[in-house]
Amino acid sequence: MKSLTEYLVFNTANRREFINITSQIEELVGESGVKEGLCLVNAMHITASVFINDDEKGLHHDFETWLEKFAPHEPVSNYRHNLTGEDNADAHLKRTIMGREVVVAITAGKLDFGPWEQIFYGEFDGRRRKRVLVKIIGE
Amino acid sequence: MKSLTEYLVFNTANRREFINITSQIEELVGESGVKEGLCLVNAMHITASVFINDDEKGLHHDFETWLEKFAPHEPVSNYRHNLTGEDNADAHLKRTIMGREVVVAITAGKLDFGPWEQIFYGEFDGRRRKRVLVKIIGE
């Protein structure tokens, strides 16, 4: 069994951002030498997501509006978590909807993707250094 | 390490449907010869889901009503994504709640399931050909 472990680092300019990381993951799959296996990609922070969807700006705007509706950032006093001095309770909820991780098949040495699948890092409490873990196993 | 890769094809009569695919996945686990391992099942399209829940018609009706409440199909003009000419922005959001993928344990050559766990394909923008990926690895 082969394996590869890598950590991607993000430090976004904005509180919330979606970043397409597909090409970075594809490169790591190539490096790993794995032809048949699984690739786990997960946020290592609990106010961020890794998810798969379309790379379309309008859709990302819809996600942003929708998440803000169901887990609004303000008023921050609406959340008991924010009594700890944080203001990011909404980010914990948003990340829960979008998901912590994806598991992607590797077939014939490549990410085995449908026509529109792209991997995104979803930041909901940015402007500081955060990491994503990539773990590849297979043969 | 053994592995198996298979693609299931769906073309639903309706825009939205839930289809129980458990027996198809069980068959593939048998074919794979894997006794101990993992089975990934994921939608390859970004307006569809694979999820695990109960095979109970009333519950499926509740899911449908609930998803429509939180991500209504209409008015389609409510979504910026639909400016691209699509009318399926709601399907991207519904799939996000229901999930892209499941990872299931294989133990002693079978899906290691609780008493009510069943695997479903969740279609939110059907009436066209779409695929599900099954990837099994183990020994």
Added chain:
Amino acid sequence: MKSLTEYLVFNTANRREFINITSQIEELVGESGVKEGLCLVNAMHITASVFINDDEKGLHHDFETWLEKFAPHEPVSNYRHNLTGEDNADAHLKRTIMGREVVVAITAGKLDFGPWEQIFYGEFDGRRRKRVLVKIIGE
């Protein structure tokens, strides 16, 4: 390839509870002897979750309030699933938001976690015996 399969049993005093199971999973990773691999942890019941987030009481209160808002337990007659004689349709929906499973990387014989990641069992229809599956594969 090495593998380990274990079943954790829960029988909560309350209908809804969040239980930190991180140390139990860490012990099983140690027992497995796996140095590089993947660890799947999933609820085996369809009204319970396994998820990763912060071990902070205020946040757990926020999750509880938020889930109850989007999938209220009462009136139970609001859900067609409850016509079966069950009163747990809300628990199926809550578990869908929180997720069935997590897949965690094992690196150098340990759960490869960010600073605040903790694994929780999320019960939404407790007061009876329910199980969580832990499957570890790797080398």
